[in-house]
Amino acid sequence: xxxxxxxxxxxxxxxxxxxxxxxxxxxxxxxxxxxxxxxxxxxxxxxxxxxxxxxxxxxxxxxxxxxxxxxxxxxxxxxxxxxxxxxxxxxxxxxxxxxxxxxxxxxxxxxxxxxxxxxxxxxxxxxxxxxxxxxxxxxxxxxxxxxxxxxxxxxxxxxxxxxxxxxxxxxxxxxxxxxxxxxxxxxxxxxxxxxxxxxxxxxxxxxxxxxxxxxxxxxxxxxxxxxxxxxxxxxxxxxxxxxxxxxxxxxxxxxxxxxxxxxxxxxxxxxxxxxxxxxxxxxxxxxxxxxxxxxxxxxxxxxxxxxxxxxxxxxxxxxxxxxxxxxxxxxxxxxxxxxxxxxxxxxxxxxxxxxxxxxxxxxxxxxxxxxxxxxxxxxxxxxxxxxxxxxxxxxxxxxxxxxxxxxxxxxxxxxxxxxxxxxxxxxxxxxxxxxxxxxxxxx
Ligand SMILES: Nc1ncnc2c1ncn2[C@@H]1O[C@H](COP(=O)(O)OP(=O)(O)O)[C@@H](O)[C@H]1O
Ligand SMILES: [Mg+2]
Numbered sequence: 094x095x096x097x098x099x100x101x102x103x104x105x106x107x108x109x110x111x112x113x114x115x116x117x118x119x120x121x122x123x124x125x126x127x128x129x130x131x132x133x134x135x136x137x138x139x140x141x142x143x144x145x146x147x148x149x150x151x152x153x154x155x156x157x158x159x160x161x162x163x164x165x166x167x168x169x170x171x172x173x174x175x176x177x178x179x180x181x182x183x184x185x186x187x188x189x190x191x192x193x194x195x196x197x198x199x200x201x202x203x204x205x206x207x208x209x210x211x212x213x214x215x216x217x218x219x220x221x222x223x224x225x226x227x228x229x230x231x232x233x234x235x236x237x238x239x240x241x242x243x244x245x246x247x248x249x250x251x252x253x254x255x256x257x258x259x260x261x262x263x264x265x266x267x268x269x270x271x272x273x274x275x276x277x278x279x280x281x282x283x284x285x286x287x288x289x290x291x292x293x294x295x296x297x298x299x300x301x302x303x304x305x306x307x308x309x310x311x312x313x314x315x316x317x318x319x320x321x322x323x324x325x326x327x328x329x330x331x332x333x334x335x336x337x338x339x340x341x342x343x344x345x346x347x348x349x350x351x352x353x354x355x356x357x358x359x360x361x362x363x364x365x366x367x368x369x370x371x372x373x374x375x376x377x378x379x380x381x382x383x384x385x386x387x388x389x390x391x392x393x394x395x396x397x398x399x400x401x402x403x404x405x406x407x408x409x410x411x412x413x414x415x416x417x418x419x420x421x422x423x424x425x426x427x428x429x430x431x432x433x434x435x436x437x438x439x440x441x442x443x444x445x446x447x448x449x450x451x452x453x454x455x456x457x458x459x460x461x462x463x464x465x466x467x468x469x470x471x472x473x474x475x476x477x478x479x480x481x482x483x484x485x486x487x488x489x490x491x492x493x494x495x496x497x498x499x500x501x502x503x504x505x506x507x508x509x510x511x512x513x514x515x516x517x518x519x520x521x522x523x524x525x526x527x528x529x530x531x532x533x534x535x536x
Contacts, residue, residue: 170216
């Protein structure tokens with residue numbers, strides 16, 4: 094079944110070529126020749142989510158069509174082909190909505206396709222029924238999250254941000270490499286970069302860091318807190334100090350401290366989100382990096398943790414479902430004022446969509462690319478080791494090495510000499526505003 098309908102208003106034979114290309118990519122591309130035809134199409138169907146219109150060969154006709162797409166309760170995202178000099182004349186006051194974009198000839202079909210893909214992902218995830226709203230609504234219901242200044246921005250959490258860095262590894266999709274990257278980059282920072290690392294399995298449902306590192310039944314945060322509650326209750330007036338996460342963590346052979354939240358997804362009530370986030374925050378005093386491998390959800394625990402993060406790594410495999418999940422998260426992160434902390438890590442980067450297309454579609458810069466390494470990670474896990482220990486000379490471990498270097502650079506932007514990182518990493522899509530959208534051409 095086609096994924097979305099796109100009206101294509103381009104001259105022959107360009108229209109045929111574009112429609113065929115978009116159809117191959119799974120869209121229903123509908124060629125349209127006149128304003129009347131467009132009006133009939135929009136009158137008869139409500140699943141046309143995007144229109145590509147040509148304002149270069151016939152600007153007047155394009156301007157006639159434009160209101161059809163935006164008036165009378167409609168707001169159909171429009172990708173308009175215009176001359177570069179026309180762009181300048183259109184100005185920021187044009188009737189365009191935030192969803193509209195522009196491009197110029199010449200363009201590559203592949204780029205056009207990805208632009209269409211990106212626009213449709215945005216249209217479909219935005220706004221009213223999008224998860225961003227759901228996330229905010231649930232945070233408003235939760236006094237814990239409100240206290241954590243989601244509404245006011247980053248004030249409190251930012252102010253207390255000294256010492257070690259908290260790095261979250263998150264993508265709302267499973268199976269994309271969150272756990273693999275958490276373990277590998279943790280081991281790399283500890284073993285080769287001289288950093289003290291705490292690796293935290295925050296996934297109380299499907300987490301498998303302990304098993305992957307050959308740790309049998311390590312002491313969990315939930316266990317430790319339950320014990321301290323019991324001892325505290327029995328302690329006849331003695332003030333009982335709960336142990337810090339550094340004291341609870343188990344040390345792996347790589348030197349990395351490993352903390353598991355809970356052994357079972359049941360009975361995790363003791364893991365109050367604010368208390369967990371505070372305890373993780375306090376671990377900054379004992380470690381240089383605290384790496385959190387997250388369960389893919391937007392619940393109160395994850396929101397409280399997001400707020401503590403210095404950097405959020407989003408592993409993305411180069412396929413459409415994963416890219417969509419990353420776009421969704423980027424939009425939610427914007428709502429939560431977290432966008433500046435996001436970086437992609439392109440995992441299995443040597444397959445599928447190119448890394449630069451992934452960056453452009455998601456509108457975030459990638460910190461590093463990790464190649465596909467066959468069974469290497471599985472084999473290391475079978476021996477209870479990280480890939481860094483087990484396969485130190487593998488190419489994929491070089492990729493992890495580079496990722497660790499770049500992570501150090503972005504989390505300590507003033508420390509190193511490689512200052513170009515942040516500016517080099519930025520791409521067009523990360524800038525806000527109409528002007529920038531206009532300038533982000535398909536070429
Ligand atoms: N770059 C890679 N090369 C080879 N296998 C990988 C790579 N990244 C992840 N995997 C494998 O893919 C599977 C899912 O990865 P995982 O890290 O568990 O994903 P997530 O934590 O996002 O659910 C695991 O079996 C892992 O070994
Ligand atoms: Mg995982």
